[in-house]
Amino acid sequence: MAHWFAMGGYAMYVWPAFAVFFIVLVWDWFAPALRRRRFTRELRGRLARERTRNTRAARAEAST
Amino acid sequence: MSRSYLPHWMHWLGSPPNFYRFAGAWRPWLMAAALIAGAIGLYGGLVLAPPDYQQGDAYRIIFIHVPSAWMSLFIYATMAVAGLIALVWRVKLAEVIAMECAPTGAAFTFITLVTGSLWGKPMWGTWWTWDARLTSELVLLFLYLGVIGLYNAFEDRRRGARAASLLALVGIVNLPIVHYSVQWWNTLHQGTTVDFLDPARSSIAPSMLWPLLVMALATHLYFFASLLGRTRTGLLSLESGKQWVRALVDGQPERTTGAPT
Amino acid sequence: MNEGRIGRSMPAAKAGMAGACIALLRRDFVLAWRRRGELFLPLLYAVIVAALFPFALGPDPELLARIAGGVLLVIVVLAMLPALESMFRADLEDGTLEQWLLAPQPLALLALIRVIAHWLTTVLPLIVVMPLLGVLLNLPVKVLPVLIVALLLATPLLALLGSVLSALAAGARRSGILMALMLLPLAVPVVIFAAGAVAAAQSGMPYIAPLMWLAAALVLAIVLAPLACAAALRIAVES
Numbered sequence: 150m151a152h153w154f155a156m157g158g159y160a161m162y163v164w165p166a167f168a169v170f171f172i173v174l175v176w177d178w179f180a181p182a183l184r185r186r187r188f189t190r191e192l193r194g195r196l197a198r199e200r201t202r203n204t205r206a207a208r209a210e211a212s213t
Numbered sequence: 214m215s216r217s218y219l220p221h222w223m224h225w226l227g228s229p230p231n232f233y234r235f236a237g238a239w240r241p242w243l244m245a246a247a248l249i250a251g252a253i254g255l256y257g258g259l260v261l262a263p264p265d266y267q268q269g270d271a272y273r274i275i276f277i278h279v280p281s282a283w284m285s286l287f288i289y290a291t292m293a294v295a296g297l298i299a300l301v302w303r304v305k306l307a308e309v310i311a312m313e314c315a316p317t318g319a320a321f322t323f324i325t326l327v328t329g330s331l332w333g334k335p336m337w338g339t340w341w342t343w344d345a346r347l348t349s350e351l352v353l354l355f356l357y358l359g360v361i362g363l364y365n366a367f368e369d370r371r372r373g374a375r376a377a378s379l380l381a382l383v384g385i386v387n388l389p390i391v392h393y394s395v396q397w398w399n400t401l402h403q404g405t406t407v408d409f410l411d412p413a414r415s416s417i418a419p420s421m422l423w424p425l426l427v428m429a430l431a432t433h434l435y436f437f438a439s440l441l442g443r444t445r446t447g448l449l450s451l452e453s454g455k456q457w458v459r460a461l462v463d464g465q466p467e468r469t470t471g472a473p474t
Numbered sequence: 475m476n477e478g479r480i481g482r483s484m485p486a487a488k489a490g491m492a493g494a495c496i497a498l499l500r501r502d503f504v505l506a507w508r509r510r511g512e513l514f515l516p517l518l519y520a521v522i523v524a525a526l527f528p529f530a531l532g533p534d535p536e537l538l539a540r541i542a543g544g545v546l547l548v549i550v551v552l553a554m555l556p557a558l559e560s561m562f563r564a565d566l567e568d569g570t571l572e573q574w575l576l577a578p579q580p581l582a583l584l585a586l587i588r589v590i591a592h593w594l595t596t597v598l599p600l601i602v603v604m605p606l607l608g609v610l611l612n613l614p615v616k617v618l619p620v621l622i623v624a625l626l627l628a629t630p631l632l633a634l635l636g637s638v639l640s641a642l643a644a645g646a647r648r649s650g651i652l653m654a655l656m657l658l659p660l661a662v663p664v665v666i667f668a669a670g671a672v673a674a675a676q677s678g679m680p681y682i683a684p685l686m687w688l689a690a691a692l693v694l695a696i697v698l699a700p701l702a703c704a705a706a707l708r709i710a711v712e713s
C-alpha cells in the first residue's frame with residue numbers, strides 16, 4: 150500500500166496533480182449553488198418588500 | 214404540441230422553465246454516471262495499469278491531464294456553437310449556455326496547465342517551457358478569462374452574452390492551433406498518442422488506453438452535469454422578473470445543506 | 475459644437491462610398507490634429523520604457539543588442555493599448571455610431587476607415603521613432619529595416635484585431651485591464667512571428683517566411699476584421 154502511495158518516487162508530483170483536479174472540480178460544482186442561494190435570498194427580499202408595499206397601498210385605497 | 218418530433222422537442226426545450234425542469238431531472242443521473250465512470254477510470258489508471266517503462270509511475274498524471282486537455286477544447290467548441298446560435302438567432306437559452314460554459318472550461322484549462330507542469334518537472338526538468346502546445350493552451354486560458362471578463366463588464370446581461378459570444382468566435386482560431394501544434398512545430402511536448410481516426414497508429418498500451426478513455430467519458434459526463442446546473446442558475450437570474458421564477462422561489466424552503474440544485 | 479463639421483461647403487449629395495470614406499478620414503484627421511498633444515503620449519511612453527531597460531538590465535551593449543528587437547516589439551504593442559481601447563468609445567457616447575448604422579455605406583467599410591485613420595495617427599508615429607529607440611537599446615543596424623517591415627505588417631494587424639475588441643468592449647463598463655486581457659491571446663501569434671523575423675535577421679538567417687505569414691494574416695484581417703467589428707458595433711449600439 151505504501152509502495153503504491155509512493156508512486157515510484159514521484160508521489161510529490163502525482164498526488165498534488167490529482168488534488169488540483171479534485172479541488173478545482175469541487176469548486177466548479179459548488180460555486181453556482183452559492184450564487185443561486187444569494188439570488189433566491191435577494192429575490193425573496195424583493196418580493197416581500199413588494200408585498201408590503203402593495204398591502205399598504207391597498208389599505209390606503211380602502212380608507213379613502 | 215407533440216414532443217416526439219425533434220424540432221418540436223427542441224423548441225419546447227428552448228423555453229426557460231421547461232429547460233429548468235429538464236436539466237433538474239437529468240443532472241443527478243449525469244453526475245452519478247460521471248462519478249462511477251471516474252471511479253472506474255481512476256482505479257484502472259492508478260491501480261491496474263502498469264508503470265511506464267520510461268516514466269515509471271509519474272505518467273499516471275496522464276489520466277487527468279489528457280482528459281482535462283480534451284475538455285478544455287471541447288468546452289470551447291461548445292461555447293462557440295452556443296454563442297453562434299445566440300448571436301444569429303438571439304435564443305435566450307443559448308446565451309445562458311454559452312456564458313455558463315466559460316467557467317468550467319477555464320477550470321479544465323487551468324487543471325491541464327497545472328497537471329502538465331507537475332508532470333513536466335520530473336520528466337523534462339522544468340515547470341514550464343514556451344513550446345507551441347503549452348503556449349497555445351495558456352492562450353486558451355486567457356481567451357476563457359477574456360470571455361468571462363467581457364460578459365461581466367456589461368450591465369445588460371443579454372448584450373454582454375452576445376458580445377462575449379462574438380469574442381469567443383473570434384478566438385476559435387486558437388483551437389486547431391492547440392490541437393495541431395505538436396504536429397506543425399517540433400516541440401518538447403510529446404506528439405499525438407491517441408489517434409481517433411486511425412486507432413492502429415495509437416502508440417499507447419491498451420491497459421493504459423482504456424482508463425484514459427473512461428476518464429474522458431467521466432469528464433464529459435461531469436461537464437454536462439455541471440453545465441445543466443449552471444444553466445439553471447443562470448436562467449433564474451436572467452428571468453427573475455418572470456412568474457415561474459417567483460413561484461419557484463416562493464415555494465422553495467431555504468436550503469441549509471450543501472446540496473446544489 | 476464644431477467638432478463634427480469639416481468643410482463649410484461640403485455638398486450633402488456627395489454620399490457615394492468614396493465620398494463617405496474621405497469625409498470620415500478627414501474628420502478623424504482633424505480630430506486627431508486638434509488633440510495632437512495627446513498623440514505624443516504613446517511616443518513618450520515608448521521612449522521612457524525603452525530607456526528603462528538599460529537601467530534595469532545594466533548597460534552591457536551585447537545584452538541589449540540581443541534583446542532589443544523583442545523589447546521594441548513589446549513596447550509598441552503596449553503603447554498601442556490605450557488608444558485602441560478608446561477607438562469607438564467617443565463616437566458611441568455622442569451618438570455618431572448610430573449615424574454610422576443608419577448610413578447607406580456598409581458599416582464594415584466605415585469601421586475599416588476608422589482603423590486606418592487610427593493606425594495612421596497613433597501607430598505610425600511610433601514606427602517613425604523606431605530608429606531613435608533602436609539607438610537607445612543598441613539594436614544592430616542591419617536588423618532595423620526588418621524590424622520596421624515587421625512592425626508595418628504587425629501593427630495594422632493588431633489594430634484590426636484591436637478594433638474588433640474595442641467595439642466589443644465599447645458598450646461595457648470601463649474596465650482598464652479588460653482590453654489587454656482580450657488582446658493578449660490574439661496578439662501572441664503576431665508577436666511570435668514578428669519577433670521570429672527580427673531574430674532571424676539578427677542571426678543572419680532568412681527572415682522572409684515569418685514576414686510572409688504576417689502579410690497573409692494581415693490580408694485576411696483586412697477582409698474579415700471589419701465585418702466582425704461591424705457585428706460588434708451593432709451589439710454595442712443597441713440598447
